[in-house]
Amino acid sequence: MAERSNAELIRRDLNVLWHPCTQMKDHERIPLIPVEEGKGAWLKDLDGRWYLDAVSSWWVNLFGHANERISERIKAQIDRLEHVILAGCSHEPAVELAERLVAVTPQGLSRCFYTDNGSSAVEVALKMSHHYWRNSGHPEKLKYINLSNSYHGETVGALSVGDVGVFKAAYEPMLMEPITVPAPDSFHREAGVSWAEHAERMFVHMEAALEAHAHETAAVIVEPLLQCAGGMRMYHPRYLERLREACDRHGVHLIADEIATGFGRTGTMFACEQAGITPDFMCLSKGLTAGYLPLAAVLTDERVYAAFYDDFTKLNAFLHSHSYTGNPLACAAALATLELFDSDDVLAQNRETAALMAEAAAPLAEHPHVGEVRQHGMVLAAEMVQDKAAQAPYPWQERRGLHVYRHALERGVLMRPLGNVVYWMPPYVISPEEVRLLGEVAAEGIDKATRA
Structure with a gap:
């Protein structure tokens, strides 16, 4: 039987695939995440490690991976x-x-x-x-x-x-x-x-x-x-x-x-x-x-x-x-x-989850390099800035969001910033404990990214 591991699937992938919205040369130093299974708000790679899907797999997943009813x-x-x-x-x-x-x-x-x-x-x-x-x-x-x-x-x-x-x-x-x-x-x-x-x-x-x-x-x-x-x-x-x-x-x-x-x-x-x-x-x-x-x-x-x-x-x-x-x-x-x-009265449940997201993200607003924390319902974003008073952005070439992405993966969270904007758009089934994890990981990642 062929080897089933992250390293082997990555090797095969890079021989044949061209990924969307990606500069493929990045994958010389940023490993892909080979996903073999999903359950609820989590994804598992071939080496058995789980990642919290904070971006709903490109904003599509509402009710968790492998939802039995769907x-x-x-x-x-x-x-x-x-x-x-x-x-x-x-x-x-x-x-x-x-x-x-x-x-x-x-x-x-x-x-x-x-x-x-x-x-x-x-x-x-x-x-x-x-x-x-x-x-x-x-x-x-x-x-x-x-x-x-x-x-x-x-x-x-x-x-x-x-x-x-x-x-x-x-x-x-x-x-x-x-x-x-x-x-x-x-x-x-x-x-x-x-x-x-x-x-x-x-x-x-x-x-x-x-x-x-x-x-x-x-x-x-x-x-x-x-x-x-x-x-x-x-x-x-x-x-x-x-x-x-x-x-x-x-x-x-x-x-x-x-x-x-x-x-x-x-x-x-x-x-x-x-x-x-x-x-x-x-x-x-x-x-x-x-x-x-x-x-x-x-x-x-x-x-x-x-x-x-x-x-x-x-x-x-x-x-x-x-x-x-x-x-x-x-x-x-x-x-x-x-x-x-x-x-399932989803919209009412989402209001409760959105309030938990706001609570978990509230400390980010005090960060010296966060210009704004904003939210509409189940979407929350924190914008990293070079100068908070002037709302001056970091140069895009510095790719500050990439530091957050890599730190989040180390903590078992798939968080994919948009430039200098760290955001959460999780599946609606995310738990209060998982929301708190997003808050912790985002704060740590922003600290690292703005010190680099």
Whole structure:
């Protein structure tokens, strides 16, 4: 039998694999973590060591690894139907899930279009908005408005409407040019200014952009309340209230990218609920299947759907497709995920866990090199700074977050900072003891990183 150890799997891996979001040369000195098993909030490597999954395996895992109730639902489905083309066919899991999503998302969203992943969901929303205006006699509405520091995925359209340079710069010649408005994230607010007041002040930039460009703009796209890949920057729901009203007034669609914020992450089922708004398009993925299988959905309303409903010869149909659209196994996982929300009062439990996270992280706010500790629900972030008074960042080339990452692994925690931002986005099943461990490890890691 072949050797089963971390070292052997790493050797084989580096001979053949190219990992995502990775400079592969880093692995000359930073070992991979070969994972063979997961249980609850923990992952085990081939040498038998366990790691607390503080990042929910890229923000997807809601109810722990190897969750019995989700696994059983998938096992039951796999013996009946593994996949079927969704063009011209249908199946019970896809229909039931669409019904459930229409019921649980903000009122007015009544149509569900499936796709494979978050980036593709954003592509669908961008194309639907563009195509809606074309079908409605406004082919001049070709542009999109986004927020600075935003991230919406890696496919060409999704990358176009993002604004994180490290992901985007190399591909600029391939991309559309959005109209970028300064984000309302509260890290940049003046001393003594509340999150809500800062959101109001920052909205003047969006209002100005809509005044100038609404006639040529299809949609505004935002990550509601939380810019994840942009460093877990956060803002107040008031901005979304103002944005919904302005989009209506100017005749522009609103796309809510809830791929990372949906399914309880920010304290409500969807972040948009905290502003009491319904977007024209809502993009969902990640937590939709609790980390089990790839699936995404775009929810929209009857007005949008009706603009495509016509005789085939009019060529108004939305001819967008993916081979695995509405995969029955993924839909089964998503249905089990939604059932857990219904049966286990997850949002109430999350409020208790979020309070424990705030308590565990409170000492970080006093650290001389932590500029801010911020939180929306089950997402908490601490931003390391070189100069606290000036909120001056460390040079990105110093990779301070990497020191935190390596220390956390030594302590048995998988914590993957975003540059200088140390964050927790754990599975909802994390225990109070495990939350306290995150607080200890983060404090130790930040101490090490800021002394280096």
